[in-house]
Amino acid sequence: MxxxxxxxxxxxxxxxxxxxxxxxxxxxxxxxxxxxxxxxxxxxxxxxxxxxxxxxxxxxxxxxxxxxxxxxxxxxxxxxxxxxxxxxxxxxxxxxxxxxxxxxxxxxxxxxxxxxxxxxxxTAGDLRFGVALDAPPEGYVLANPQAAKQVMASLVAGESVRLQGSAAWLEQSGVPFDDHGAVTLTVTDRIHGPADNELVFVPRTLCLGMGCERGTEPEEAVALAESVLADAGLARQALAGVFSIDLKADETAIHAVADHFGVPARFFDAATLEAEADRLENPSEVVFSEVGCHGVAEGAALAAAGRRGQLDVAKQKSRRATCAVARAPEPVIAEHAGRTRGTLMIVGIGPGSDAWRSPEVTDFVARSTDLVGYSLYLDLLGRLTRGKTRHDFDLGKEEARVRHAMELAGEGKTVSLVCSGDAGIYAMATLALELLDRGAAEGNGHGVSDAARRIGIVVSPGISALQAAAARTGAPLGHDFCTISLSDLLTPWPDIQRRVRAAAEGDFVIAFYNPVSKRRRTQLAFAREVLLEHRPFETPVVLATNLGRDGETVRIVPLGELKVDDVDMLTVVIAGSSQSRTVAGGDGRVWAYTPRGYAAKEGSVIGDKEAAE
CATH class of the missing domain: 3.40.50.11220 (Rossmann fold)
Structure with missing residues (x-):
């Protein structure tokens, strides 16, 4: 964080x-x-x-x-x-x-x-010895942190140290080493039970390579990995990561093993794994014909360990999975080996103000390597874009925008696709899933690449325009409501007409998105006339523009006085039901609300009062 x-x-x-x-x-x-x-x-x-x-x-x-x-x-x-x-x-x-x-x-x-x-x-240890024994550097794990306090107390009291194994960060510190020291510091990637006054540091030198059939049960893969480590006497804390071929980037079993051990899952392309063919103990022509390399488990383990690494455990098999372990001469930083499974985070930033952006969305944007979106939406993020690669798109380039975001994630990047309002309401989440579906169903180039189809997708909600408009004016959405886009760019106008009539007859409160544009001036007028057939002239209508941003305007007008010229593309229109009404507060401010029927509820004070009147 x-x-x-x-x-x-x-x-x-x-x-x-x-x-x-x-x-x-x-x-x-x-x-x-x-x-x-x-x-x-x-x-x-x-x-x-x-x-x-x-x-x-x-x-x-x-x-x-x-x-x-x-x-x-x-x-x-x-x-x-x-x-x-x-x-x-x-x-x-x-x-x-x-x-x-x-x-x-x-x-x-x-x-x-x-x-x-x-x-x-x-901190005493830092000052005297130039090292924090209970906080080893990246690439090392203290296996028994509960013993650190006793060991540090012994060192501060003047005891010398016996070192078993080697680690440059210890050897170059100010710790007083002596072959007969009363304190022992052990560095090993094998299972080791510490003695009294001993700290065990485990270097992350082990690379677990895995392959499996599509749809392998996670429990099988985890059990195989556990047994391979236990049989070889290797410490689980020594795992730097779980490694496989990029074709398995979306394989649940591989990620389950990584999650089980609390390490990253990283992936290599077939060419990188094939470069390890001369070091494999179990090369396979069958595997080569299927994925383009002679070994996945052994090849991935060796690729992660580097050319100086060696195969420590040759390929072991379960019914549907394979596993191998390679040892590197120094700790492996998994983030530098292969690439991660790319992630596409589709986020709704609400109207754009900090106060109306969820902490989850802020966290997702902060974790991203790349941001994709309409330029205005990215600008609204302010300092959050710092250090990120921006990919700006104009309005009207929605499919190109989403496809680009998915392909970036397919390269192993962590991408935020930035939407205003809520990402799943007239926004980009649905288009991302449609592109995923096209690639799976058609295979004709209209979807996305295979790499992009293996990405992880997360959708995070935001405050929608209809929620913001309702909050600014009271509670017009207090009872059943629906949303209808009046844009006929993607939906045939007859379909929109049918939906407006159905919603009017059903007496729904209706939030109209995309009510007008420079060329579309009749749709909102049509909707007004249809609604007037089913609800009173004075039915409250909310007109909200630039919500949460500079230039915000919010008005409540009677349905019969709704004018098309008072609305633009940045305006959300909420038309009340036949039950919607307005009420003035003590300060004179007018609120709109749609009662839910509490007055008719038995024992209601409101209902008792109305009955008495």
Whole structure:
């Protein structure tokens, strides 16, 4: 998760921007006192507490005491607490308050270097030995963290250390090594039970290669991987990742194994795996004829381990899956081997304002490598686009936009396809699934490539225009409603006419999308006349334009006075049912609502009052 840089006033914004640039962070600002931020909050204590409880790293540009008092009630387990730092408002001091060995010290040093400040690191081990034994570097796992406190206490008390195995980060530290030391540090990728006063560091040097038939049960693949590691005496923490051929990028069983061990799943093309043919112990002409390489499990394991790696466990088989293990001479960073399964996140940003964008959408955009969308929608994301590759499209290029996003994901990228409102309401989610369906059903080039069909797809909702319009005017959608687009670009006009008549006869509240355009001036007038046949002249109609953005206008007019010239393409029209009405508040403001029938409910105060009258 991106670190959250919390500021309470606009004066702190320039410093927060420098920190955000240095650590790829996200600025969170107090709504009442900060003009620009990635996210706003109303209550600082509640927001900081929520960030902390969600595991988000926090950098507060405020007094350390304030942060400590806010989070004191939530402190319980130091092993589960995220990094929390305080930065003085002058940018001179950076103080890691919590999570020193879970990223806070490293963040402090990075921020201090960017600001030319002092990182006030107070962790004893870091200061004396230049290393945090309970927070090994990337590529290593501490197998028994519960023993770290005792071992560190022994070291601080002056005990020397016996090293079993090798690791440059330990050997180059200030730890006092001695062949007869009372403390033992062991580095191994094999199953090893620690003795008293011993820490076991497991290097992620093992690469698990897997192949399987299409539709293999996840349980079978997991059981095979578990048995292969156990039989060879290999530590499960030593797995760098699960690796296979790209044809299996959407194979549930492969991802189930990766999830089971908590490691990434990565994929290679057939040519890369075939380059390992001379090192395979079990090459297969049958496999070559099917996928273009002589071995998937062994080939993928060796490709991930690199040319200096060696096959440690040759291909093992279950009924429908294969598995092999290769060992690399140094820890493998899985993200640098092969590529991940691409992901397309179709997100609705609502009207575009920060306040009306869901935290999930913000998180998805932040995780993306690429953003695809209409230029205006991408611009509305503001600072969230920083560090992302933008792919801007004009209006009217919807299919090209969606196809491009899917093909980018097919290359292994994490892509956000950005829509206004809700992604599934007159937006791009349906087109993405249609393209997927075309490729599967027709195979004639009108869908997307095979790589794009193997991507993961996630749809995240947003506040739709009809919800925003309803909220601005009260509760016109309080009872049964429907939505109808009056655009005949994609839907024949006779079909639209039939739907308008049916909705009018059914007495639905109707939200009209795309009510008019420069060339379409008659559809809304038709809808008005049909509705007047079924509901009163004074039926309230909501006209909402530029919702949540500059130039917002919202009006309520009687159905009989609805004028086409008062509406444009950016306007949502909500026509009430025969039961919809308006009411004025004490301040004179007029609200629209559609009663749901509570007055008729037995025991209702409203109903009793009406009956008495």
């Amino acid at each position: 991106k670190p959250a840089i919390v500021i309470l006033n606009e004066a702190a914004h320039p410093l927060a921007g420098r920190i955000a640039d240095a650590i790829n962070g996200e600025i969170h600002g107090a709504r009442s006192r900060v003009e620009t931020a990635d996210r706003f909050f109303d209550n600082a204590a509640a927001h900081i507490s929520d960030l902390f409880l969600s595991g988000r790293p926090i950098i507060g540009l405020m007094a350390s005491g304030a942060l400590i008092r806010i989070l004191a009630p939530h402190l319980s387990d130091k092993h589960a607490e995220p990094p929390m730092l305080s930065v003085s408002e002058d940018g001179e001091s950076v103080v890691p308050l919590l999570g020193g060995h879970h990223g806070a010290n490293a963040l402090a040093q990075t921020i201090a270097a960017a600001l030319g400040a002092h990182a006030a690191i107070t």
